Amino acid sequence: MRAEIISVGTELLLGDIVNTNAQFLARELAQLGFGVYYQTVVGDNPARLEEVVEQAKQRSEVLLLTGGLGPTDDDLTKQTVARLFGDTLVLDEVELEGIRQFFKNRSLPMGENNIKQAMLPKNGKKLLNPNGTAPGAMFKDDDKYAFLMPGPPREMKPMFLNEVRPILLKMQDATIHSINLRTFGIGESDLENRIRPLLMGENPTAALYAETGEVHVRVTARAKTTQQAAALCNELAEKLKQELGDLVYSENGDELEATLVHLLARKSESLATAESCTGGLLSKRITDVPGASEVFGFGACTYTNQMKQKVLGVNPQTLQQHGAVSSQTAAEMAFGIANFAGAQFGVGITGIAGPDGGTPEKPVGLVYVAVCHGSTVAVKKLQLGGRGRQVVRRLATQHALDMVRRMALGLPIEKAGYFEKGTPADLQEV
């Protein structure tokens, strides 16, 4: 069966945002076994939208539309598609009440045009949106389907997964099973070379997705039943895991921070963080995980030397002799925060995130990450230059999370130096 993706929005035509929705839906449709031969972007213009939808309807059975469901005047997608699918819109009292509540709960005034969002297909189907005020809509004309979803990805993705995907699965008479092996510590090309023979299959498939500082191996199988699909998937995933070993940090969808929080919770151990160049990003990522309070009580963002001394007890002599960006300072930060917070694990991060502040000896992108447990500290020196401030910060926290994970699991940390409390943490000797 054929499907097309139509993205509606002037902000896409003007290049104000990247069309990540199209990628998400394309990947999902490929996994569901739909043939996708066209993607189109069109603005909030009824005539042009009509032209695009009409053409797509002739070519494909399933149309996935995103965008154009908001309350503002230029959002006309629903009306246009309803007409082309021989349907009309009627006021849905339940949705209207929900929108009223939304505004009431927030003590915000509700505009007249918010009512438009509660206009839904008479013959088609409403698609629930628990993450926003605009519900989605399904229209059906003979064997042709159009699914209208909101533009913001955080509303669109859950709506697709919960409301649209089950309908598409039924249409395909197939089930899909996926396992996502998340790896840290190996680059995309290296990973590809290492598992190349396992990437060749047709069903199950394995594909690589590079994210900032990690690579995912997504294994997907299609079969009549869930059990068959899962069995196919597991077989390939096992081979991959054998090849990749402890580079794989999760296979249940957990991100690195969630993997770590759950690991420490299982072990009843706790963690405290001391950050300089990452400025709170590490504690932010840890507390992104619901339930983080079980293992995390305190994070300090010590941006000045004064605060590194006052909160973490970093020796002023250390700062003078080695500088704030040094393995010695990172190590003392880790011990200091663990001690201050009474945590088993302490992390210290110090570096130069850029764009300014670099010197020939300590260039932008130089970051030291230290993780301590008991009286031992492991310190890693990272050279992350040339990739911009946000990427430097992100990568530094990736390394920190993985180092704690490895220490908690008793795994070695590659390219790190190990030191005892009170001794010089001099990475030159490593």
Added chain:
Amino acid sequence: MRAEIISVGTELLLGDIVNTNAQFLARELAQLGFGVYYQTVVGDNPARLEEVVEQAKQRSEVLLLTGGLGPTDDDLTKQTVARLFGDTLVLDEVELEGIRQFFKNRSLPMGENNIKQAMLPKNGKKLLNPNGTAPGAMFKDDDKYAFLMPGPPREMKPMFLNEVRPILLKMQDATIHSINLRTFGIGESDLENRIRPLLMGENPTAALYAETGEVHVRVTARAKTTQQAAALCNELAEKLKQELGDLVYSENGDELEATLVHLLARKSESLATAESCTGGLLSKRITDVPGASEVFGFGACTYTNQMKQKVLGVNPQTLQQHGAVSSQTAAEMAFGIANFAGAQFGVGITGIAGPDGGTPEKPVGLVYVAVCHGSTVAVKKLQLGGRGRQVVRRLATQHALDMVRRMALGLPIEKAGYFEKGTPADLQEV
């Protein structure tokens, strides 16, 4: 003049990569004053590509194509477009020699199909590619132009800027100017209702873009000269600013955190943050801004009551009487962190980010944000439920940043209670 973007590649249809090329070109075309009403993605299939190019050629004067110039067999873009533009391909000896050299320098074998890359328009024009082996091509048929560029962004972008853009500039006898007014504190519908008459113009135009917790008003004007375009833009922007007043926090592209950091730097004032439910997100956002160290020295992520007492000096009785999530605790956190860090402004954030931990009296999404300066503290009670943990956290930091901005500028903070140090910060009285 009209332009369209056509992206060629199966990897886009399968969702293996995000179409960042389309965004780049869309933005460039908008700035050049081209009207772009369609973007299309199509695979490496001659019949479908022909259909798409033919349709685009009927609708628009300029076609920008990316992808499909590689040496592999499925790359047929050049042949297809040449035929549709009444041109043929001939071997370009200079390019062929360049490709030969490329392989020789890298000691790689050159395949027969690499010769295809040196086939270039007989009547059209070759577009140089110093960053890869595939040159681009321009085809011209009467007043219609097609520009074929490679798919990899690091080859496409320089080719566009150096080879294509100069031709387009000559075709366009116009320039574009934009101003982006960023607002906080008003929803999209409200904003639209308030400035509706100003959204109606054709040139300059004003359009709304909703982000999480803020709305942008983008003003764009087209004119013969940059000065004329800027003048048109400024005129409309002034009217908008008059209507929106201090809801507009920046018009130079700065995000809220950058606006605040620069404001405090100008005033030589400093800020310290104490976060509970936001877990470091606020300090992370502040330190996202290069040069944040000028105004920011310390952020504490105090996730437990114990740490709120130890670091911030929050009164144990306060925690017992009012709870950790209360206006009183938020106020004491703000005073405590400002005092601890020796900063002029202190922020305290405490709340329930969810998904668990809510009660009927204190539901998920309840957040108190306090900002102190001198002996005065302003506290805001926010009800942010129903939008997920990450959004609650993001919105809480938005309010915090805006509250500091307002206090630093001497502006009132809507719906906030003001209290003096040492007095009960009881929001019930507001």
